[in-house]
Amino acid sequence: DQQVKQNSPSLSVQEGRISILNCDYTNSMFDYFLWYKKYPAEGPTFLISISSIKDKNEDGRFTVFLNKSAKHLSLHIVPSQPGDSAVYFCAASTTGTASKLTFGTGTRLQVTL
Amino acid sequence: DAGITQSPRHKVTETGTPVTLRCHQTENHRYMYWYRQDPGHGLRLIHYSYGVKDTDKGEVSDGYSVSRSKTEDFLLTLESATSSQTSVYFCAISEPYPGGEQFFGPGTRLTVL
Numbered sequence: 001d002q003q004v005k006q007n008s009p010s011l012s013v014q015e016g017r018i019s020i021l022n023c024d025y026t027n028s029m030f031d032y033f034l035w036y037k038k039y040p041a042e043g044p045t046f047l048i049s050i051s052s053i054k055d056k057n058e059d060g061r062f063t064v065f066l067n068k069s070a071k072h073l074s075l076h077i078v079p080s081q082p083g084d085s086a087v088y089f090c091a092a093s094t095t096g097t098a099s100k101l102t103f104g105t106g107t108r109l110q111v112t113l
Numbered sequence: 114d115a116g117i118t119q120s121p122r123h124k125v126t127e128t129g130t131p132v133t134l135r136c137h138q139t140e141n142h143r144y145m146y147w148y149r150q151d152p153g154h155g156l157r158l159i160h161y162s163y164g165v166k167d168t169d170k171g172e173v174s175d176g177y178s179v180s181r182s183k184t185e186d187f188l189l190t191l192e193s194a195t196s197s198q199t200s201v202y203f204c205a206i207s208e209p210y211p212g213g214e215q216f217f218g219p220g221t222r223l224t225v226l
Contacts, residue, residue: 004155032212043117043203043217044156051212089155095211099144100171103155 003027004092006104013111019077021107023090026071030092034101035064035075038087047088048075080111116140117218119204125224132191134221136204138184144207145187146171146215147179149200156203162187163209194225 005024013019023033031052036044050057050064050073057064063076077084090104116139126132136145144163148156148171158171160179168179176198178190191198201222205215 006155034212034214036217041220043205043219046214046216049212049214091156093212099207099209099211099213099215100146100158100161101156101215102172103148103157105153105155 001026002105003030004090004102004104006088006090006107008107009105010108010110013080013109015082015111015113016079019075019080019084019109019111021075021077021088021090021109023073023075023104024071025073025092027092027094027102028071029094030102031095032093033064033066033073034091034093035062036089036091036103037084038089038106044089077109080109082111082113085109085111117204117206117216119202119218119221121221122219123222125226126194127226128195129193132194132223132225134189134202134204134223136187136189136218138187138206140206140216141184142206142216143184143209144215145181146205146207147177147187147189148203148205149173150203150220151200159189159202194223196225199223199225 034049035047038044066073087106091101146161147159162168162181204218207215
């Protein structure tokens, strides 16, 4: 039972354009959502997070939007750069559960020149 | 970067042999986690620790055991490795506050023949 879903395995975007990565979840107890970026042969690195009491969080070129009623979040990258090419994982956690993360299956983003 | 190392980084072993993977941190973080990453599954939690000698099971704990005798070390043991345990294993650490991001090690690629 996949509680966090990333339905697009891959995405290709031109350099300078917007990349939008989507994530859906089913567990209404999740109250923190995080995005991680992963390059080949490296561990995931934290990108940005959002609490369930917010609907938007920005950090430079990265913005995460949360729609609780739809149980949906998205990561926007503007403008996209070739160095953004990586696998992006959405993850969720629940307060009081030792910050255990439930991950989605990942979306491979390719930023083309 | 958080000070997290994993050893070995690569290992090939045969079915039925015991294997121990080590995670070492220099950040003095209280929580430590072991995940495995497989195609189509994202990262799945195997076991986690919320303090020295305090551990608990994750989503895919069957066939694995862990130990944490010091704050800085978290060991993952496959008592009798099987081919289904061929995977990339990641260790992570975090502090115990709500929504606290986890910092990941570089991973160990394990192949069970």
